[in-house]
Amino acid sequence: MALRIAVLVKASLDPNMLRSKNNGLLDEHAMPLALSEYDKNAVEAAVQLRERNGGSVTVLSVLTWGPVARRLREFEQVIREALAMGADDAHIIVDDALVPGDPASTAEALAALAKALGGFDIYIAGEASMDMISGQVPARLAALLNLPYIGYARSIEIANGAIRAKRDLEGYIEHVEAPLPCVVSVTGEINKPRIPTLIQVRRAFRKPIKRYSVADIGLNKVYKPLISEIRVISVKRRNIVIEGDNMDDIAAKLADIIAGLLPR
Amino acid sequence: MKRGWLMRMLGFTYNEEGLGELAGLAAALGLEAYALAVGSRDSVADYSYSVFKRIYYAPRMSTDQAFAVISDLYDKIKPDMIVAPSLKDNTTVLAMLASNKKLAMFTEAFGIVLMEGKIRAKRRVMGGRAEAYYEASTPIALTIARGYYAPPASSEKGAGLEEVKPPASKLTILSVEVKEKGSVDLESASIVVGVGRGFRRKEDLRLAEQLASLLNGVVGASRPIVADYGWLSEDRWIGISGKKIKPKIYIAIGISGAPQHMAAVMDAETIVAINKDKNAPVFQYADYGVVADLYKFVPKLIEKLREKLGGR
Numbered sequence: 001m002a003l004r005i006a007v008l009v010k011a012s013l014d015p016n017m018l019r020s021k022n023n024g025l026l027d028e029h030a031m032p033l034a035l036s037e038y039d040k041n042a043v044e045a046a047v048q049l050r051e052r053n054g055g056s057v058t059v060l061s062v063l064t065w066g067p068v069a070r071r072l073r074e075f076e077q078v079i080r081e082a083l084a085m086g087a088d089d090a091h092i093i094v095d096d097a098l099v100p101g102d103p104a105s106t107a108e109a110l111a112a113l114a115k116a117l118g119g120f121d122i123y124i125a126g127e128a129s130m131d132m133i134s135g136q137v138p139a140r141l142a143a144l145l146n147l148p149y150i151g152y153a154r155s156i157e158i159a160n161g162a163i164r165a166k167r168d169l170e171g172y173i174e175h176v177e178a179p180l181p182c183v184v185s186v187t188g189e190i191n192k193p194r195i196p197t198l199i200q201v202r203r204a205f206r207k208p209i210k211r212y213s214v215a216d217i218g219l220n221k222v223y224k225p226l227i228s229e230i231r232v233i234s235v236k237r238r239n240i241v242i243e244g245d246n247m248d249d250i251a252a253k254l255a256d257i258i259a260g261l262l263p264r
Numbered sequence: 265m266k267r268g269w270l271m272r273m274l275g276f277t278y279n280e281e282g283l284g285e286l287a288g289l290a291a292a293l294g295l296e297a298y299a300l301a302v303g304s305r306d307s308v309a310d311y312s313y314s315v316f317k318r319i320y321y322a323p324r325m326s327t328d329q330a331f332a333v334i335s336d337l338y339d340k341i342k343p344d345m346i347v348a349p350s351l352k353d354n355t356t357v358l359a360m361l362a363s364n365k366k367l368a369m370f371t372e373a374f375g376i377v378l379m380e381g382k383i384r385a386k387r388r389v390m391g392g393r394a395e396a397y398y399e400a401s402t403p404i405a406l407t408i409a410r411g412y413y414a415p416p417a418s419s420e421k422g423a424g425l426e427e428v429k430p431p432a433s434k435l436t437i438l439s440v441e442v443k444e445k446g447s448v449d450l451e452s453a454s455i456v457v458g459v460g461r462g463f464r465r466k467e468d469l470r471l472a473e474q475l476a477s478l479l480n481g482v483v484g485a486s487r488p489i490v491a492d493y494g495w496l497s498e499d500r501w502i503g504i505s506g507k508k509i510k511p512k513i514y515i516a517i518g519i520s521g522a523p524q525h526m527a528a529v530m531d532a533e534t535i536v537a538i539n540k541d542k543n544a545p546v547f548q549y550a551d552y553g554v555v556a557d558l559y560k561f562v563p564k565l566i567e568k569l570r571e572k573l574g575g576r
């Protein structure tokens with residue numbers, strides 16, 4: 001069975017490049033967008049499914065960080081990365097109404113887009129985005145599309161029109177089966193995302209990316225963003241790098257420091 | 265609590281202990297509380313805090329069954345807040361409900377403040393390195409961050425219990441594998457030695473164990489060591505998706521210093537980092553850093569500490 005696979009990816013603010021303003025507020029405009037860490041696992045899982053079962057991998061994404069005009073190129077670069085990893089094409093939603101994003105609006109937009117595209121056999125997302133860590137979008141999408149949802153999968157396989165997965169939960173692993181179509185979220189442990197080669201990166205530039213507005217997909221319900229401000233937690237540490245003539249010397253110095261701090 | 269309005273809460277949880285947190289929240293905020301829990305009548309009865317007007321339960325429910333049941337309860341009870349402790353499947357069920365009822369939702373909330381028809385709360389974002397301030401009108405769905413709402417002081421039990429019958433599920437649960445369970449209490453440990461992917465083999469963790477036992481401490485780990493390699497059990501997992509710790513000393517060895525890991529150790533009094541890469545982000549979070557190969561350095565550190573601490 002040739003599978004129509006959708007992979008949901010987010011262009012997240014990169015928390016490894018955290019920037020704050022003088023007043024302690026997050027300086028989001030100074031932070032780059034990047035393909036969210038566990039969404040890479042989702043793309044890898046999608047590409048592997050296609051390699052095993054045949055079919056196609058379509059990237060679906062909503063731009064959630066503005067300003068839209070300034071972020072558009074960056075957003076496209078992130079989408080190209082997913083294409084370079086092996087996805088075939090991409091459909092993206094770019095609209096001021098969806099910026100800054102809220103998981104409820106994002107899920108509504110993705111559901112409307114999926115319907116406009118005629119639906120997919122399987123929808124794969126990462127367990128949570130690296131910036132907002134809400135972990136809501138795939139579950140919300142499943143409810144909107146009225147499909148079964150398999151959350152936190154660390155392995156998936158498809159046979160006879162059904163999906164089998166091992167779900168990685170607190171304290172136990174659950175083996176489940178669901179009929180297709182189905183929505184799945186994957187953990188960071190499901191696979192090791194491939195790093196695209198230069199040729200794949202170049203080829204990705206020829207793959208189609210189609211852009212939509214909220215009006216194009218007939219979306220009427222857009223939620224109000226709920227966040228009033230984002231404050232960076234400050235780190236105040238001594239940042240002393242212990243140096244010495246040789247390793248014994250450094251070890252002795254650190255041993256002194258640690259011994260001095262030990263509770264009596 | 266004296267105010268002209270009352271908020272009604274519908275709690276949900278997959279683990280019965282979660283009823284304690286929900287009861288704690290309801291008591292702290294003065295809510296009229298109902299809950300749906302997954303568990304047997306006996307196990308739910310153990311947590312039937314009298315702050316609940318009623319607890320609905322079913323011995324087993326897949327996430328889509330729980331979604332169906334809680335949707336019906338939502339229509340019946342008309343809550344202002346639907347709340348669950350932070351647990352993966354709790355998040356799933358609430359997100360499905362929120363989607364279905366067109367509600368906003370935020371996960372891992374703390375610092376919850378209620379006003380008439382409104383709620384304010386905070387949650388960690390940016391890999392745990394920043395706090396976002398949320399304000400939303402009710403009804404609202406939220407999961408609560410671990411460790412903020414303890415069970416109520418009054419342990420009085422006896423809330424009314426009512427079994428619910430879930431509809432058929434689209435998901436078939438084939439089997440369940442229980443993970444190896446550890447009993448290390450990282451949250452209250454005063455010395456924690458953290459191990460990361462700088463360790464090449466499971467056996468090599470012995471170095472960290474030796475160091476920890478010399479200091480009367482315990483070994484914790486980054487996510488890959490626990491979740492990917494399975495070298496240590498889940499109780500050792502430090503980070504935003506594991507445990508948050510507040511030891512006197514945290515010694516990070518072979519850990520790069522990802523925000524999702526470091527956000528959970530920020531309350532440590534002193535942080536020591538040992539990493540062979542002088543540009544590793546972990547040094548930005550450290551009071552004392554050593555740039556060295558852990559395989560060469562840690563044995564020497566153990567030796568020097570032994571000399572200093574004598575027979576410990």
Ligand SMILES: Cc1cc2nc3c(=O)[nH]c(=O)nc-3n(C[C@H](O)[C@H](O)[C@H](O)COP(=O)(O)OP(=O)(O)OC[C@H]3O[C@@H](n4cnc5c(N)ncnc54)[C@H](O)[C@@H]3O)c2cc1C
Binds near residue numbers: 544
């Ligand atoms: C939504 C989300 C949630 C997450 N939750 C968590 C979480 O709860 N906890 C968590 O830990 N991570 C979490 N992560 C993952 C996190 O982003 C990092 O991938 C992870 O913390 C890296 O672990 P590490 O430092 O052990 O490995 P690496 O990043 O690979 O670092 C290994 C380090 O070891 C050093 N090293 C290598 N060899 C040696 C040697 N011989 N001697 C000394 N140093 C050496 C290297 O220089 C490197 O700095 C999460 C990520 C996301 C997106």
